[in-house]
Amino acid sequence: MPLCQFSIVIPTYNRPDRLQICLEAIAKLDYPHADFEVIVVDDGSKTPLDPIVDRFKTELDLQLLRQSNAGPASARNAGAAIATGKFIAFTDDDCRPTANWLTAFADRFRSNPTALLGGQTLNALPENLYSTASQLAIDYLYDYYNQGEMKANFFASNNFALPTAAFKSIGGFDRTFPLAAAEDREFCDRWLDRGGRMVYVPEAQIYHAHHLSLPTFWRQHFNYGRGAFCFHQIRADRTQERIAVEPLAFYFRLITYPFSKVPSHIAICLSALIFLSQAANAIGFFSERQSVPQVPNPT
Template sequence: MRDAKHVDDTGAGRETAIVIASYNRPEELRTCLEALAGLDGGPVRTIVVDDGSDTPLAGVCAPFDWAECIRQPNAGPGQARNRGVRAAEGAELICFTDDDCRPRPDWLTRLVAAQGGIEKRLVGGRIENALPRNVYSSASQSLSSYLYDFYQSHGSGMTFFTTNNVCFRREDFLAVGGFGDFAVASEDRDLSLRWSAAGGTLVYAPDAVVDHAHALDMGTFWRQHAGYGRGLRDLHKAMNARADGRSKLEGAGFYLNMLGYPLRKEGHNRLGQSLLIGLSQVAMIAGYGAALRRERRARAK
């Protein structure tokens, strides 16, 4: 393993750690670690947080002597990442990726260079779908890419980066309180909102790329986006609790453009992707509604 100090484009050495939250995906984790082993200059310190997997993941990490595995009771990916950041003592910069991602060889160099050690700068890289023949995976990635494109081009206060490709100063992450208590999803959006509210900036680094190999079918696609709906309800409650007045909904044009986004891009089964993006919004509404009903039942007791 090379020294954990990573050299950015200014020539300044910055100690960097990669944090991965993993749950019940040993083969995906192994593939991710193999990709990290191939980083330009060699791997750096990596902390894998096993979020209570049925079979402990320490054995997957063992062949990679630069990867530390921490096991905790299942608490969700946000809390697992918090644990990893706390464990990364001595690191100035933290980079997140996910167990089902394959960072490209120059990913870390480019991501760290874009962060540059600058105070309160949260950098997000580009995510590419590694399963282009899977229409469900393609549709899910098209939806995420549309949100990135829209919020970046409109300078929206709702800009966010997903947690499979980000970099920040550890000190800044801890100062904003890390991830909140989100059981399902939206912890990345909540972090981004609190980050900007604290005077931080969000910077997109499209040349820092991870390939995302998240295999989906109709059932898992629906459950994923219904989960996003439940997480969105948690996000709205958190925003209300801190009197965050930013708009929670976009205009009709935003959603119409979302449906047509795959048709304007190259790729396989673009019409199928558009139809599935429509279905994703139905699933999110269903998940959001289910969360509301649970709240009403809890209040009625």
């Protein structure tokens, strides 16, 4: 039997300051603290995290796991492996859940007890154009893939929750994804393929504070491209179909998406950055494709 309602799993790597802010927000959740636990998984950080985590042990049921650096997919699975909650809620160390985050998930689980629930992610750094452009791209993906709250197809792993038993039954995240790139997309796709339901819960909100500069913005989206190839390859192997990517209209709408969200003088800059992100994404995709050994066709 579950020992609590929720297990919050947080992978972290070399961001102690961000982790502290995340835990401060979790300590302020309006959900009864006796009904959730927090599992922080240190994915091989250079700086010990005990001083950060120990500050919150009087307020939270909190555990710290350590593993050699293996990527966020592996770290999330490690946290889920010791989870005692009926449900697992995933977030990241650079995220700050709002006070009603778990309450919103709990309310929706009452009518959807077996679903994968995804919340809304908000940009915590609106003054940073790179962070804003990156979040707008995610917002576009939510608009594109999630046609209504009850017809969702993609949630980012920094803000979703699901039954613990169901997470374990389909094998968790694919550990072959070493980067924070597309492992959540693959998980959602596999969840749907196994007959699972996905429900969008926009009131379950977190603020994402991903500080980006031009070099880190490029690297992030280059890695997204690498992850996208891995996702499409894994999906093609599972479905025995050829690798297929989104149509050109998808990218045109993505690049023009900022004009529907912000004033035009800002949208021009954001649109240019999203165009740059897609160039980085494409280079990462084909770079990863070239690195995969080609199996010769039988003759």
